[in-house]
Amino acid sequence: MREIFLAFISFFFLSQFLYSQEVLLRFQPEKGKNFVYFLSSEGVLTQSAMGMEQVVNSKTETKFSYFIQDVSPAGNIEMIILVDTIKTGVKTQTPPLDTNFVIPMHLKLKQVLDKYGKGISFEVLDMKASELPMGVGRRIDKRTYSHTVVFPERKVSKGESWDFSYTDTTSNEGGQTIVKAQGQYTFDGVEKVNGIECARLILNSSFSISGQGMFQGMNYGLEGEGKNIGKIWVDLKSGLLVRSETASEIEMAMGISGQVEMTIPMSQKITTTVSLVK
DSSP: OHHHHHHHHHHHHHHHHHHTOEEOOOOOOOTTOEEEEEEEEEEEEEEEETTEEEEEEEEEEEEEEEEEEEEOTTOOEEEEEEEEEEEEEEEETTTTEEEEEEEEEEEEEEEEEOTTSOEEEEEEEEEOOOOOGGGOOOOOOHHHHSOOOOOOSSOEETTOEEEEEEEEEEEETTEEEEEEEEEEEEEEEEEEETTEEEEEEEEEEEEEEEEEEEETTEEEEEEEEEEEEEEEEEETTTOOEEEEEEEEEEEEEEEEESSSOEEEEEEEEEEEEEEEOO
8 A cells, every 4th residue: 555655656746747847948959960851741722713713732842951050159050951852743633734843943041040049041042043844933932941940038838838920021033922920839748759859849820921923924913811730849959840740721812914814812721741851
């Protein structure tokens, strides 16, 4: 009976310790280290034009890498991001299309972040010219490849949350696209992923998108809103992303002017997984 009582007491205190466990999250990878990631996403885009509905299914895969080029005395991280080739598959029923593209991106980017993971600067160092399929123009979406998780200054316990917000402007042919987002991360406990002790974070955010540009000689403008939810695992030691599983939904409308005048309502759902592979 005494042994059962002692076991209960031990379990009680262990449970209390685990429940109240606090972590201090910082972005502090080592200088000279290189990290390789694999990104996979699947999407469904539904759009209506001239009385017809079109459903486009897509799948994208790519690898990208982070090289930690420098760490300042204040803890700022200078990181080189390399993106080589993107493989994309597109499938539609109207018109019938089932094809795959290999797109040479040849991107070299530089991102500088502080010790909380907050971006200080972002720069395109090199982008070799390459013709993209179906008349699509080059567009650099920096959040696809850069570190985006911003940590709180304080320690956090399981269940605690912190807010974030950002505004991103990306250039494209004949214009730009602006994304404004706000949301929340919640610390959901500690978990080992691929042998790495990680903080598991719950993501819940909303965003708006607006922009204008040119596509196949026609001007367009777009407006939309969406949400992004998921789970993110970051290395407790370095703050680097180890894995993320996210799902996005967006409703938007695109207005086209030029040879043709029309408004195209669109809805899109995308699931994305990013994993540290080495």
